[in-house]
Amino acid sequence: MSTFKSLGLNDAILQAITDMGFETPSEVQEKAIPIVLEQETDLVALAQTGTGKTAAFGFPMLQKINLDSRTTQGLILSPTRELCLQITNELIAYGKYMKGLNVVSIYGGASIQDQAKQIKKGAQIIVATPGRMKDMIGRRMIDISKIEYCVLDEADEMLNMGFFEDITEILSHSPKDKSTWLFSATMPKEVATIAKKFMNNPEEVTVGSKNVGSENVSHEYYLVNARDRYQALKRLADANPEIFSVIFCRTKRDTQKVAEQLITDGYNAGAIHGDLSQNQRDMVMKSFRTRQIQMLVATDVAARGIDVDDITHVINYQLPDEIETYTHRSGRTGRAGKTGVSMVIVSKSEVRKIRTIEKMIQKSFDKKDIPSGMAICEKQLFHLANSIKDTEINHEIDAYLPNINEVLEDFSKEELIKKVFSVEFTRFYNYYKKAKDLNISAGDPSGRGEESADSTRYFINIGGKDDFDWMSLKDFLRDLLQLGQDDVYKVDVKDSFSFFNTDKVHEALVTSVFEDFQLEGRRVSVEISKDTGRRGRSGGGGGKFRGKGKGGGGRSKGGFKRRSDDFGGNKPKFAGKRRGKSKPESGGTGGKRRRGRS
Incomplete structure (x- = not known):
């Protein structure tokens, strides 16, 4: 069995590892650390979340940097502020016995001037989110022209969030002969593309199989x-x-x-x-x-x-x-x-x-x-019984026992147990005694995949020619009507018209909203349809949704502008007007747009 010492780590890092209680390296650490310690090479490491990837690149980077220099030698890019801070704190803990070490985190939502001051003091390692890093490079607050090591952590997520162009821009300011280590939980084609673009004959380490879930x-x-x-x-x-x-x-x-x-x-x-x-x-x-x-x-x-x-x-x-x-x-x-x-x-x-x-x-x-409901009541009762069994007695109560015993002296042990447990049981029983069965079978016609008596299907006179696909139309309707994610369903987009469903309880809302609604000067009408939606669906129209994807700011013919937020999601800002009525702008629709079926 490998030990951290056998991986080639120095005494300062080994002492920190001991203090943190780590005993044996994880599989990704065991495979990756010797490679990057012994060679100046690029590396692609595929391992699931929670397998110790931060230490797998953190230990060797700490060991390789020159503490006597205040030049930035290592750059770690991560997708979010939380992960950026987490990596920074872990590196500081790993390097607690390394005198002169300075690790600085760079991320949005904090003062850019304060972060620039920390960099000027001399940071051997910078941990950054792509957006803030690109901004600071553009303002000449950071110099990465001499970095020797670059880590792309959670690479699949950074690319999924639309950071490919930011990463390209950032790395264009770094040396070509640096070592790049890419760590990812999955290996979609976008990650393979970035590996090919920025790396030279990388070594590859895979823990388990690509994209395979944890055994635990x-x-x-x-x-x-x-x-x-x-x-x-x-x-x-x-x-x-x-x-x-x-x-x-x-x-x-x-x-x-x-x-x-x-x-x-x-x-x-x-x-x-x-x-x-x-x-x-x-x-x-x-x-x-x-x-x-x-x-x-x-x-x-x-x-x-x-x-x-x-x-x-x-x-x-x-x-x-x-x-x-x-x-x-x-x-x-x-x-x-x-x-x-x-x-x-x-x-x-x-x-x-x-x-x-x-x-x-x-x-x-x-x-x-x-x-x-009754199964839950039973579960809660036994949980309470075990909680009582495991509760340590607080002897401060002893002084009050005579009076307590006097109050309860007329009850038997069985009656007392019933009273204690009735407190919890009654609460759940009253809630669940008339609870319906929530389960359905795959063939149950009451499921959303089929028409039900509680569902209403609508015709709307916009479709593929208006640059809508099923997802963009679903988000448009959901945000306009201010309904939940699952309240608009069975969206079927044709070339010049579409269909969608809501539960019957929302029927009055839908008809009132579209009673006199315009989208960039065009009347948009909605009618209750006789089409049951049981026929095959069409992708309809095939019109492309302009501005979709990586935080685009384009404008669709459908009449609402898309803008990115700080996490790559999108918010629809409606240009459509409903005469005599106003509707507040709604929250983000999130995620990539993909063609398909609702």
């Missing part, structure tokens, strides 16, 4: 009607009383909405997404690390900086747009040799995505049922 994580999915998604989430939380979880949503708006609903319903929950200030994000993460928050609702981008052990569950409230992102999500649990569970709440139309993910991660999902 089990995968489950729960099939429900999309409108029951939140109720399903609550039941999964109640059925796991000791849950310490990250819940993933696709958009910032849904993330905030779900967190607020959980808090209102009495759960210890919080949200983290790109619309929060840095101070707000820091407060949320501090509460999560100290377990004041048990359920952290997050977007994929914001969650990249979450490095918290002992997360018991990852819950996919919504599946990601990019299937590869599922690997990153599930990697938040099952860390440091412990086991974890990745749960997915899906509607009928999403089951096919589960099959695609299974092929990608080479793991099978177990289809499980959302627990019944």
Whole structure:
């Protein structure tokens, strides 16, 4: 078995490793560290989240830099502020016995002048997000012309967020003969492209198989009607009383909405997404690390900086747009040799995505049922019993026992147990005694994949010729109507018109919004359709959605302008007018646009 000493690390780093309690290197550390320590070479390392990648590039970079020089010698690019700060803190901890070491983090949301002052003091290693790094290079606040080592950490996520051009610009200011180390959890074609563009005959290290999920994580999915998604989430939380979880949503708006609903319903929950200030994000993460928050609702981008052990569950409230992102999500649990569970709440139309993910991660999902109300009551009762059993007696209570005994002397032991447990049981029983069964089968016609009596289908006179595809039209409708992610569905785009569905309860809202609605001077009408939507869907029109992709700022013929936010998501700003009525601009739609079916 390898040891950190056998990898060739020096005494200063070994002492820090001992202080941190690390005993044996992880597989990615064991494979990558000797290569980059012994050679001046480029490296591509593929390993899942939570496998120790920061140490795999951090230890050798620290050992190779010259502490007597104040020149910047190492650059580490990471996708988010949280991950940037996390890497910086870990490098400082690894180098605690290296006199003169200066590691500086550069990221948006903080004073650029203060960061420039830290750089001027002499930083051998800079850890940066691409956006802020490009900005500071453009202002000539940073000189990376003499760096010897460059790390692209979470490369797949940086590219997915649209940072390819920023990375290209940044690296154009660096020496061609530097060593570039690319670390990634997955290897989509974009990562292969960047490796080919910026690297010279790189060594490759793969831990497990490419894009394969962790062995320590089990995968489950729960099939429900999309409108029951939140109720399903609550039941999964109640059925796991000791849950310490990250819940993933696709958009910032849904993330905030779900967190607020959980808090209102009495759960210890919080949200983290790109619309929060840095101070707000820091407060949320501090509460999560100290377990004041048990359920952290997050977007994929914001969650990249979450490095918290002992997360018991990852819950996919919504599946990601990019299937590869599922690997990153599930990697938040099952860390440091412990086991974890990745749960997915899906509607009928999403089951096919589960099959695609299974092929990608080479793991099978177990289809499980959302627990019944009585099963949850039972679970909570036994959890309470175990909590009482494990509670240490506080003997400060002894002085009060005579009076307590006097109050309870008329009750037998059995009666006292019933009274104690009734407090918890009654609360859950009253809530769940009339709870419906949330589970549906893949062939259940009440699922969203088929028409149901509670659904209304609409005709709308815009389509592919207006540069809409199914996803852009769905986001347009959802934000205009201010409905949830799953409240607009079965979107079917034709050339000059389209169809979509909502639950019947939203019928009055839809008709009123489009009663007198214009989009850049054109009347947009919506009518309730007799088309059931059971016929095959068409991609319709094939019109390209201008400005989509990597934070584009273009304008579509559909009449709303797209603009990027600080995390590469997009917000639609409607140019359309509804006479006599006003509608506030809504939150981000998030994610890449991809053609397909709703």
